[in-house]
Amino acid sequence: MDEEYDILRENVKLFSEKEIMPLSRKIDENNYFPIDLFKKMGKMGYLGITVPEEYGGSGSDYISQAIIEEEISYASGSLGLSYGAHSNLCLDNLYRNGLEYIRKSYVEKLCSGEFIGSLGMTEPSAGSDALSLKTRATKHDETFIINGSKTFITNAPYSDVFLVYARTDNGITAFAIESKDDGFSRGKEFNKLGMRGSPTGEIYFDSIKINKNRIIGEYNRGKDVMLGGLNMERSVLAFNSIGIARRALDLAVEYSMERKQFNKPIHEFELIQEKLAYMYTKFESSRLFALEALKRVNDNKMDALDAASSILYASESSEYIAREALQIFGGYGYIKDFDIERVFRDSILLTIGAGTNEIRKRVIAESLIKKYKNGGL
Numbered sequence: 001m002d003e004e005y006d007i008l009r010e011n012v013k014l015f016s017e018k019e020i021m022p023l024s025r026k027i028d029e030n031n032y033f034p035i036d037l038f039k040k041m042g043k044m045g046y047l048g049i050t051v052p053e054e055y056g057g058s059g060s061d062y063i064s065q066a067i068i069e070e071e072i073s074y075a076s077g078s079l080g081l082s083y084g085a086h087s088n089l090c091l092d093n094l095y096r097n098g099l100e101y102i103r104k105s106y107v108e109k110l111c112s113g114e115f116i117g118s119l120g121m122t123e124p125s126a127g128s129d130a131l132s133l134k135t136r137a138t139k140h141d142e143t144f145i146i147n148g149s150k151t152f153i154t155n156a157p158y159s160d161v162f163l164v165y166a167r168t169d170n171g172i173t174a175f176a177i178e179s180k181d182d183g184f185s186r187g188k189e190f191n192k193l194g195m196r197g198s199p200t201g202e203i204y205f206d207s208i209k210i211n212k213n214r215i216i217g218e219y220n221r222g223k224d225v226m227l228g229g230l231n232m233e234r235s236v237l238a239f240n241s242i243g244i245a246r247r248a249l250d251l252a253v254e255y256s257m258e259r260k261q262f263n264k265p266i267h268e269f270e271l272i273q274e275k276l277a278y279m280y281t282k283f284e285s286s287r288l289f290a291l292e293a294l295k296r297v298n299d300n301k302m303d304a305l306d307a308a309s310s311i312l313y314a315s316e317s318s319e320y321i322a323r324e325a326l327q328i329f330g331g332y333g334y335i336k337d338f339d340i341e342r343v344f345r346d347s348i349l350l351t352i353g354a355g356t357n358e359i360r361k362r363v364i365a366e367s368l369i370k371k372y373k374n375g376g377l
């Protein structure tokens with residue numbers, strides 16, 4: 001397996017260098033969503049990496065998905081975010097929880113890149129408190145009428161299919177909603193600090209009528225779909241931060257070797273060495289920890305404690321590494337001509353998106369106490 005992972009990493013690296021790197025500045029500056037790359041990523045088998053071949057996927061695992069996530073994010077944090085939302089938050093979830101109708105209608109098209117996908121959980125008044133959502137699906141025999149809205153949805157301005165959570169008579173239910181459903185509309189795309197080019201926006205549901213075959217998972221059991229996917233989502237998205245951190249570290253080390261002050265390359269100054277030492281240590285330890293967490297997903301041994309702590313540490317480390325890298329660039333780090341300026345802005349998102357670090361800390365502490373009540377680690 002290790003050899004397979006190495007080959008995959010080499011392939012994604014080549015793809016990223018050829019197809020993504022040359023666009024990374026345009027993606028940020030023009031808020032440009034490179035939608036054509038989704039079809040190319042589909043052809044390479046990256047989008048449906050965790051989905052079996054019979055449904056159009058590559059039949060691999062979450063470690064492979066994390067490798068792709070890291071390498072794409074190294075070239076462009078924004079494309080890494082959009083890839084993660086499409087491939088993991090939407091597609092992998094639809095495959096795992098969807099019945100045959102969902103798999104046949106959406107999974108294959110999402111694997112090929114013919115469809116773009118999103119996960120719609122957050123609402124204007126339900127962010128961290130996601131279970132307080134107001135979107136409602138009312139049952140009428142074989143159909144549901146859906147009313148409500150979602151906000152902050154990655155890829156929403158372009159997506160064809162959305163995994164959406166709505167309140168039903170006795171709980172929450174997950175549904176697949178299509179952009180071509182009558183009553184569906186989109187709000188404007190948000191203008192963001194970072195992750196520019198990964199389109200984020202609002203979507204509205206005005207009496208959308210859908211058949212019950214659009215249910216994902218079980219009726220009134222959407223909370224299971226939401227919480228069941230969360231561990232995978234957190235542990236794969238940690239690699240969005242890790243790719244960004246590796247880029248920041250590379251940029252900083254290379255610059256510290258080129259830039260001379262006081263007739264010396266700046267990496268010879270102890271205060272710069274201290275920065276590089278901590279940056280590397282945090283990068284390597286966050287990556288090893290996140291990989292270990294993912295191995296536990298593959299072995300079905302992952303729990304909320306691993307998932308929340310791996311993304312907490314990866315996102316904090318990435319933000320720290322990118323900030324220190326910017327400092328190593330001195331004044332040039334503050335100028336848009338240098339990639340580190342973009343990488344720093346991109347590094348902040350994962351401390352907020354996919355659940356904030358405050359909520360992750362709460363999950364970690366609660367899981368820890370539960371473990372100790374049951375005998376310890």
Ligand SMILES: Cc1cc2nc3c(=O)[nH]c(=O)nc-3n(C[C@H](O)[C@H](O)[C@H](O)COP(=O)(O)OP(=O)(O)OC[C@H]3O[C@@H](n4cnc5c(N)ncnc54)[C@H](O)[C@@H]3O)c2cc1C
Pocket residue numbers: 085118119120121122126127128129151152153154155192195200349352353354355356357358359362
């Ligand atoms: C670029 C971007 C992309 C996103 N993509 C998606 C997506 O694809 N799909 C989707 O559904 N959502 C998405 N989100 C939404 C994201 O998951 C939410 O922004 C996040 O969960 C926080 O919700 P909120 O913004 O409403 O903040 P709030 O929940 O209002 O939180 C405000 C502050 O209060 C803190 N806080 C809240 N409750 C507690 C508590 N109990 N204890 C301690 N502190 C607390 C928070 O940590 C935060 O610091 C995205 C967000 C962004 C910015």
